[in-house]
Structures are given as structure tokens and as C-alpha cells.
Amino acid sequence: MASRGVVGIFLLSALPLLCLELRRGIPSLGIKDLVLLSGRIFLLLALLTLVISVATSWINSFKPPPQVHRKEGEEENEKRQRLARKKQQEAQGEQASRYIQNVLKPQQEMKLKKLEERFYQMTGETWKLTTGHRLEVPDLPEEPSETAAEVVTVALRCPSGRVLRRRFFKSWNSQVLFDWMMKIGYHKSLYSLSTSFPRRPLEAEGGLSLEDIGITVDTVLNVEEKEQSSQ
CATH class of the missing domain: 3.10.20.90 (Phosphatidylinositol 3-kinase Catalytic Subunit; Chain A, domain 1)
Known part of the structure; x- marks a missing residue:
């Protein structure tokens, strides 16, 4: 874009000179002179375009790529943010684990114990909830028949x-x-x-x-x- 602007400026500056030469030499210029003059002008423009193109490429070579303009401070800031997010996630995970271990699990065990107590109370087997009593299951004699005496x-x-x-x-x-x-x-x-x-x-x-x-x-x-x- 810059080279095109420079070429345009040179063309506009060369246009008055061309007109002046034509006014001076119109009576005595022939077709051959006009062709030579036009060739010189185009040659001059070509040389100027080449010089401008080379100069523009040379100047652009010294410009750093867009990635280089990224500041090191921004990268450090992103690293700190990632580290902070990681620590926050780990802290939340530990907090959730402690909550499950110290709150939810005891609550579930207490509910289960109450349900067990209620079940044995309804069935009349509350002795199963006590400790220190060894369960003994004695053998009973065979039940007599309905027609047996005494x-x-x-x-x-x-x-x-x-x-x-x-x-x-x-x-x-x-x-x-x-x-x-x-x-x-x-x-x-x-x-x-x-x-x-x-x-x-x-x-x-x-x-x-x-x-x-x-x-x-x-x-x-x-x-x-x-x-x-x-x-």
C-alpha cells in the first residue's frame, strides 16, 4: 500500500514536467522524438517503482512479527491465573471431600441406624441392637402331633x-x-x-x-x- 502511494505521488509530480516539455517542443517534435520521450518517462517510472519496492521490502524486514509484540508481562499474568485456578480447584475438591467425610457420611450412618432401630422395634427384636449378649439358638424337641395325648x-x-x-x-x-x-x-x-x-x-x-x-x-x-x- 505504501509503495503504491509513493508511485502515485511521483506520477503526479512528473505530469507537469511532461506537459512543459510537450509545450516547448511541440512545433519541432516529431513522432520519433515523442516515442523516445515516452520511453524515457516509462523507464524512469519503472526505475522509481523498483527502487521504492526494494526499499519498502527492506524496511519491512526490520519490523518484528505480530507475535513478538506480545509482552512478557501478559504471559506471566496468564501463568499466574492458570496456577490460581488450579489451586482453587484443588481447594474446592478437598473441601468437598471433607464435607462428605465429616457431614454427609455421619448423617447417612445415623439415618441408617435409626431405620434399623425402628425396624427392630416394630418386629420386637430390639435385643439385636444391644452388645454384650451372645445369641444362643437352643434346639427344641420335635413338636408332638395333634392327636397325641397330654x-x-x-x-x-x-x-x-x-x-x-x-x-x-x-x-x-x-x-x-x-x-x-x-x-x-x-x-x-x-x-x-x-x-x-x-x-x-x-x-x-x-x-x-x-x-x-x-x-x-x-x-x-x-x-x-x-x-x-x-x-
């Missing part, structure tokens, strides 16, 4: 509301009732048996049989949670 049917009404029934020989040791209670999930250290009416605790002492403790007919017994004494 047989009574005992029903256990559980805290959950369900009622379970089983047949026993009257001559069996009364301890079999507590073994049955433990078999269905109620530990005797936390639960006791009592008669329905009149309500009285059922105690199996020594080698007393079911008949000895008064169970001679079909009976309904209640499974009740013992009151825990405060230490």
Missing part, C-alpha cells in the same frame, strides 16, 4: 403383634418355653413371659414341668420387654 397348645403374643403357636407335652420341662422365645428372636435377658389373665410373670424354676407351673390347658403367653435398670 399335649397343650401355647401361643406367644409378641411385641410386634404377631402370634405364634406350638404344641408341647405337659411333662416337658418348663424351660422349653423360654427356649422357644429365644428361637423366635427374643433373648431371655431382655424379654420375659407372662400370663394374660390374670397377668403374672412366668417363672421356670429348677426341673418343673409345664404341668407343674400351671400350664395344663391351651394357654396364651405374652412376650414382654424387661425394664432395664439404670446403672
Whole structure:
């Protein structure tokens, strides 16, 4: 663009000279002289154009490329910004991890524990929530048939509301009732048996049989949670 402007300026400056020469020499100039004059003018213009083009290229060679004009301060600023963003992301990640570990996880464990407690309370198996009691599952004797003699049917009404029934020989040791209670999930250290009416605790002492403790007919017994004494 600069070389074209310079050429245009030279053409405009050479135009008056050309007109002056033509006015001076019109009467005596022939066709040959005009051709020679035109050739000289075009030759001069060509030389000027060549000189301007070379000079322009030489000047432009000293100009730094656009990338060089970028300041080092801007690059350092970008590096600092990238480092700051990285540190911020790491800090946010650590904060989220601590929040999950210290807040969300304990909350989830507490909710799960409450659900577990509620479930065992509904099923009447709160003994499973305690520690220090070893779960023992005693073996029960085979249940007698419905047509066997000297047989009574005992029903256990559980805290959950369900009622379970089983047949026993009257001559069996009364301890079999507590073994049955433990078999269905109620530990005797936390639960006791009592008669329905009149309500009285059922105690199996020594080698007393079911008949000895008064169970001679079909009976309904209640499974009740013992009151825990405060230490």
C-alpha cells in the first residue's frame, strides 16, 4: 500500500514536467522524438517503482512479527491465573471431600441406624441392637402331633403383634418355653413371659414341668420387654 502511494505521488509530480516539455517542443517534435520521450518517462517510472519496492521490502524486514509484540508481562499474568485456578480447584475438591467425610457420611450412618432401630422395634427384636449378649439358638424337641395325648397348645403374643403357636407335652420341662422365645428372636435377658389373665410373670424354676407351673390347658403367653435398670 505504501509503495503504491509513493508511485502515485511521483506520477503526479512528473505530469507537469511532461506537459512543459510537450509545450516547448511541440512545433519541432516529431513522432520519433515523442516515442523516445515516452520511453524515457516509462523507464524512469519503472526505475522509481523498483527502487521504492526494494526499499519498502527492506524496511519491512526490520519490523518484528505480530507475535513478538506480545509482552512478557501478559504471559506471566496468564501463568499466574492458570496456577490460581488450579489451586482453587484443588481447594474446592478437598473441601468437598471433607464435607462428605465429616457431614454427609455421619448423617447417612445415623439415618441408617435409626431405620434399623425402628425396624427392630416394630418386629420386637430390639435385643439385636444391644452388645454384650451372645445369641444362643437352643434346639427344641420335635413338636408332638395333634392327636397325641397330654399335649397343650401355647401361643406367644409378641411385641410386634404377631402370634405364634406350638404344641408341647405337659411333662416337658418348663424351660422349653423360654427356649422357644429365644428361637423366635427374643433373648431371655431382655424379654420375659407372662400370663394374660390374670397377668403374672412366668417363672421356670429348677426341673418343673409345664404341668407343674400351671400350664395344663391351651394357654396364651405374652412376650414382654424387661425394664432395664439404670446403672
